Amino acid sequence: MTEHVRVRFAPSPTGNLHIGGARTAIYNWAFARHHGGEFILRIDDTDKERSTDENTTQILRAMRWLGLDWDEGPEVGGDAGPYYQTQRGKFYAEALETLKANGHAYPCFCTPEAIEAKREAARSESNFWGYDRTCRSIPRDEALARAKAGEPHVWRVKVQDELGDITINDAIRGEVSWPVNVMDDFILVRTDGSPTYMFATVVDDWKMGITHIIRGDDHLSNTPRQIAVYQALEAEIPTFAHMGLIFGADGKRLSKRHGATSVESYAEEGYLSEALLNYLSLLGWSIDETTTLFDRERLIAEFDLARVSNNPSVWDPEKLEWMNGVYIRELGDEGLAQRMVPWLIEAGLLDAERAADRHEWLLELAPLISERVKTMSEIAPMVTFLFADEIVIDEASREKVLAKEGAGRSLDVAAQLLEALDEFSAEAIEAALRSIHEITGVKAKIAFQAVRVAVTGTAVSPPLFESIALLGRERTLARIIAARPSSAL
């Protein structure tokens, strides 16, 4: 059981890294780290039509953003490379030679049309139809000669029925078995000489020494056929682990229709990678009955395939949002002050060169917003009033708050009091504004709301006194004065 672990994540660059793939990557990564083994990244780019370098770049970027470092793969190399399937042609060719030599594969000269016709016929009787092994009975010498002569052919695996039913001991589901007779002699190498997925993936996993294949449930049904390839290759069969898929709220496989699905889109929306990692880890896995928050060290320490659930789970954006809020608060003032800088720059509120000068100020801002935002992208809209020279007062708030009895007088008095303050601190500002009630008889809450709308432009804002302190006396007074009813004309 002290076997050295090697696992892989093999995304296809036909799109960017999505939520489901990311979770598969996380589980493989955590498993490797837990066991001190290797986590390998392989790019399954055999679909030349749809694969792009841009997608590969995005996948690598998203992996790094999530903190999923790989021991072998693109950009880091490794002894089992290359790590792009399109560069591994010689391994497939070698493997085919092995199968020709041991007789576990044979050339098939049936035309696609002929096969399709037979399949149609079978389908009309609603029966299973696998390849009927026509070419399996061609004498070996003759078959090889015809293939060599250039007659169009594919290579099929000679399924070894004598080996009996196929059974795996899935690390997540336990024992699963299939009758051999549901498998036909499927194609390994196409007419054009390229390997099929079923062949390429097995050859790669074999050549790369993969010990555990942790993947989505959708591959469970492919497993017996892959095992047939391992058997043909006389290769050692790895341990399989199939986890349930991630679905949308409607129970369908997660897709664009369910909103953002790519990891990068979550990064762009202001989700913290540690929060996404935590949430995704928990979608189909658990530490115990109560733990929901944990960091990557804990994930590595606790990760266990036996605790991965085998049923599909539904993607819950609200829970992710909640969790992201937790992580933002856990950043602390210093952490949040630093992390929010790019978001403020992006929003045009902060000058990239001057960000460092504003650090102290941002440090004071951090606690005002940390418990009010769930994503980083919510910060800028919330604090725009602190950066802008002038603000526009929200009409609804103006009507609801500033039109109230006593609001106007409160603003007049507030302006006088704030102007007279010696020290423009949150404490002093609060004391001053609280005295409006004694002076005017206007309820404190009404006065505060009036000042809030005048200063921030809306009826909902970060804490008022602290915000005013950060805004500064000059801009505060200008806004209060501008908001007075008498200034309205």
Added chain:
RNA sequence: GGCCCGUUCGUCUAGCGGUUUGGACACCGCCCUCUCAAGGCGGAGAUCACGGGUUCGAAUCCCGUACGGGCUACCA
């Protein structure tokens, strides 16, 4: 059609023969309070898909049914 897999609060899950089915998100109420949040306390929410067994005893084991999903390609 055939072969596989799955089914515990709306959602994520804990449970692995004996617990009042535990926790989290969301929801509701109260407290705190300068708005909004955050936080604290409490509440509601699950005939464990259904039907048969096995057993002194089943959410847990077995069989069947229903529903959902996957595979059944010279796609991956």
